[in-house]
Amino acid sequence: MSEGSLRVVDSVQGKQHDKTIKGLLRQLVNGSPEQQAIEAGEIDAIIDYSGRNVILFPAARDALRLPAAGESTHEPVANNLLAALTQQEYQRLAPYLESVTLASGTVLHEPGEPIRFVYFPVDCLISLLPMVTGGRTVEVGLVGFDGMVGTSLALGVNVSSLRARVQIGGRAFRVSQARFTSALQDSQTLQHELNLYIYTELAASRQTALCRTLHRIEERVASRLLMTSARVRSDQFFVTQESLACVLGVRRESITQAAGALQRRRLITYSRGNLRILNRQGLEAASCHCYGRLDNLSHRA
Ligand SMILES: [Zn+2]
Structure with missing residues (x-):
């Protein structure tokens, strides 16, 4: 099973989530040898293959820099660009990082308007x-x-060219x-990572142009x-x-x-916007493989 098909549920020491997760844990390990190991603190995480969930224990959550769901925190986060910073660079930026929950459809930047905030997506x-x-428009x-939204700042441009x-x-x-902008001036790591990311964005945009011209709609949808599944780290997501x-720039x-x-x-399976990937290998075979090319690029970066 690929990493992208698993979803991290939460820490078992969550607060309002505590009950649900403990219930899930009981179902998974009740009476098994793993139960003793969990109680002894010898296990970092449990993979629930039936639900495709990864249940993290606190030490593993901290090591992976994941904030507990619902928790407002300035701890490091699961965003590749932020995670690449050195501890010192991250500590300088951390007090100014604001945790936000973004609703589907929210517009963060408009073309021609100044960039007020940059965004580092988590999920x-x-x-x-x-x-x-x-x-x-077309994506x-x-x-x-x-990655992040607002990369033009790294090129010295404070206006968005895109929505x-x-x-x-x-x-x-x-x-x-x-x-x-100030963090960028202070951090060689951030400059380097952003240069690589902007290169990846540019290459992805070229690949998308080629994909749109040469490949069939069914392949492109696959x-x-x-690509969506990999970015949201789940085999299930909502998409209308x-x-x-x-x-994709096509008719409904x-x-x-x-x-x-x-x-x-x-x-x-797809019903009322709820999409679930049943056969990842099959879907890869049905796709035009542009997804694989773009994914390899971002791994090299
Ligand atoms: Zn394609």
Whole structure:
């Protein structure tokens, strides 16, 4: 099973989540040898394959820099760019990082407007959309926990050229433009990581242009679903036909047909926006493989 298909549930020392997680744990380990090991503190995490969840114990959560769900914290987070900072660099930025929950559909940046905040997604997904007269658009970039929104600041440009809209809601960290610019001047690591990330964004945008021209809609939908799954770190997510049509630049009817074909092949289930990947290997085979190319690029970066 690939890492991208598992979802981290929470720490077992969560607060309001405590009951649910303990219940889940009881189901999984009740009466088994693992129960003793858990009680002795010898286990870091449990993988629940049936629910595709990873249940973390506190030490593992701290090591992975994941804040407990619902917890407002300035502890380091599960965003690749922030995680790449040295401890010292991170500590300088941490007091200015604000934990936010972004709702689906929220617009973070508009083209031509000054950038007030940059965003580091944790488990949300942001679409980058250039706009044309009449409000029509098509996605040219997708930002998840691997990156950030507001990269033009690293090139000395304080104005967004794109609309940044939350595609799938979730957690992110944000920091003001002024603090981010100052952190960038102080941190060689952040400069280096951002240069690599901007290179990846550029390459991804070129690949997307090629994909749109050469590949069939069903292949593109499969690629896009795999890409989304990797960014939200789950095999289940919410995505409407309208939003898929918008980001892929095709008619809604084309998405209905493509999703229907993927369902008939038992690769996914899709009902009222709730999508679940049933057969990841099969979906990869049905895709145009642009997903794999982009994923490899971001791993090299
Ligand atoms: Zn493609």
